[in-house]
Amino acid sequence: MPDTTEISLDKMRASAGNASAMLRSLGNPDRLLLLCQLSQEELCVSDLEERLDIRQPSLSQQLGVLRREGLVSTRREGKHVYYQIADQRVLRLLQTLYELYCAE
Amino acid sequence: MPDTTEISLDKMRASAGNASAMLRSLGNPDRLLLLCQLSQEELCVSDLEERLDIRQPSLSQQLGVLRREGLVSTRREGKHVYYQIADQRVLRLLQTLYELYCAE
DNA sequence: CCGATAATATGTATTTCAATATAATGTTTC
DNA sequence: GAAACATTATATTGAAATACATATTATCGG
Numbered sequence: 001m002p003d004t005t006e007i008s009l010d011k012m013r014a015s016a017g018n019a020s021a022m023l024r025s026l027g028n029p030d031r032l033l034l035l036c037q038l039s040q041e042e043l044c045v046s047d048l049e050e051r052l053d054i055r056q057p058s059l060s061q062q063l064g065v066l067r068r069e070g071l072v073s074t075r076r077e078g079k080h081v082y083y084q085i086a087d088q089r090v091l092r093l094l095q096t097l098y099e100l101y102c103a104e
Numbered sequence: 105m106p107d108t109t110e111i112s113l114d115k116m117r118a119s120a121g122n123a124s125a126m127l128r129s130l131g132n133p134d135r136l137l138l139l140c141q142l143s144q145e146e147l148c149v150s151d152l153e154e155r156l157d158i159r160q161p162s163l164s165q166q167l168g169v170l171r172r173e174g175l176v177s178t179r180r181e182g183k184h185v186y187y188q189i190a191d192q193r194v195l196r197l198l199q200t201l202y203e204l205y206c207a208e
Numbered sequence: 209c210c211g212a213t214a215a216t217a218t219g220t221a222t223t224t225c226a227a228t229a230t231a232a233t234g235t236t237t238c
Numbered sequence: 239g240a241a242a243c244a245t246t247a248t249a250t251t252g253a254a255a256t257a258c259a260t261a262t263t264a265t266c267g268g
Contacts, residue, residue: 016136019205027127032120096200100193101123
């Protein structure tokens with residue numbers, strides 16, 4: 001009989017690794033705010049800067065983190081770079097978070 | 105007319121601060137695994153040690169993080185300290201994470 | 209087409225925080 | 239008091255946050 005405990009522990013570790021990487025990405029107030037904005041509509045960097053009052057280099061750095069993690073994707077239009085959510089799981093998570101932390 | 109944009113930005117920041125604190129707590133593979141185990145049943149430290157193969161002091165440190173954040177609570181029974189989930193929001197989040205990262 | 213300007217991204221330095229390992233200390237039971 | 243279980247303290251290392259300067263890319267007026 002195979003040791004199913006060990007097998008599922010490995011799988012659990014793998015899943016936990018994936019999930020916790022995503023959670024770390026959301027676990028920063030600035031990045032979470034960025035994703036909340038982007039969950040409503042596609043926005044360019046200067047839009048985000050104006051709405052959230054975060055300095056541009058710092059904004060760009062956090063957007064870089066989200067890009068490298070594959071959570072957002074970009075589209076250039078003239079001088080502007082538009083960001084959008086690229087991972088549907090982010091939307092699901094944001095929805096749950098909204099219910100838990102913003103509703104009522 | 106009040107500036108509703110500013111007001112809701114403040115509220116958003118506050119909510120994002122709360123939510124991202126929770127997300128940071130879950131954003132570590134060991135802590136996420138711990139919470140997954142505890143979401144199924146109450147367990148003591150040596151149970152967790154055996155199931156997850158995490159060394160005991162390191163386990164205790166991560167459990168301490170979860171305690172301080174109010175995500176778990178404890179109950180002593182003789183020599184053993186039993187841990188359980190103390191924040192219902194954790195259960196909701198774990199459920200969503202399970203669907204996104206473990207189902208299928 | 210060229211230089212100026214606006215928008216965005218990257219590099220660098222500093223500080224702060226999290227992870228890891230190990231040693232030492234408390235607490236409970238027997 | 240000894241054994242088992244758990245927490246705390248300490249030291250070290252690495253990663254993330256922050257701030258600021260600089261570079262890249264695109265548009266536009268001449």
